[in-house]
Amino acid sequence: MPQHTIPKRIYYIIFGALMFLTAITIWVAFIDLGAFSDVIALGIATTKATLVILYFMHVRYSSKLTWAAVFSGFLFLAILLTITMSDYLTRGWDSLPKPW
């Protein structure tokens, strides 16, 4: 058998953690935390996604080559988001008079 079999117990634990984090993210959404709401919501979502990738998708037990492939996907996603948003979010920062 070439692949790694993960004990069922781990799947149940991850499932419990995902359900718990879902409840937390709904609960926190109804509390007014200003800009922190987004930080917490995305932090929880990323934690959940990481659990799914590492355990349900077996990446924790996979080869370095698979790690590199997965990492490259998120690296390029980060480049896409960072460079585009660094443009949009900084527009209008300068107070120079417009030439037109």
Place this chain on the structure above:
Amino acid sequence: MSAKNAALQHHFEDLGQQYESSQLGMWAFLVQEILFFGGLFLGYLVYRSSYPEAFKIGSSLLDVKLGGINTAVLIASSLTMALAVYWAQKGDKKKIILFLTLTLILGSTFLGIKVVEYSHKWHHGLVPGEMFAYSGPLADQVRIFYSFYFAMTGMHALHMIIGAGLIVWLMVKAARGRFTAEYSTPVEMFGLYWHFVDIVWIYLFPLLYLIGRS
């Protein structure tokens, strides 16, 4: 050919190499999917940063209860899928079919709830286009929120529908005894796809349903 090599295709050295190749190929596809959905998330971010108030209004018109239930349903379907993979690796035909059936039922439940939500939005005139009837504050910008809502959840739902079709295909293969402890790769690779679709929803739920609730 000996029974040991029945699942091994001739261009691979051994089952381990064959499995690694399948896994890498599946991840290459999923990396493409990450960037495909990434484009949609980027569009969402650009417009949300431009019209934060309108996105909060649009979000508050969504049904957080149905969205929350659907999140739980989808996470449960990921668990049953993980267990289907577990039993596929053990080569237990009956349990593979059992857990694939449960996954299919949960996936269909998700899509059913989505239909209820979509028809609700349709009747309330929140579908962008000719029928758009929302006339509250920032109507034009709320329309943009709903364009993203339907594009993103629609593309996600399309992935679920394709996934449901693939589950049926896997069930047929499982019933024919194609998966053994030695070779369960198709079930495992489909599992990766199904969990990926779950991850997309893990981000869609807070970004679409939970902003502007406080």
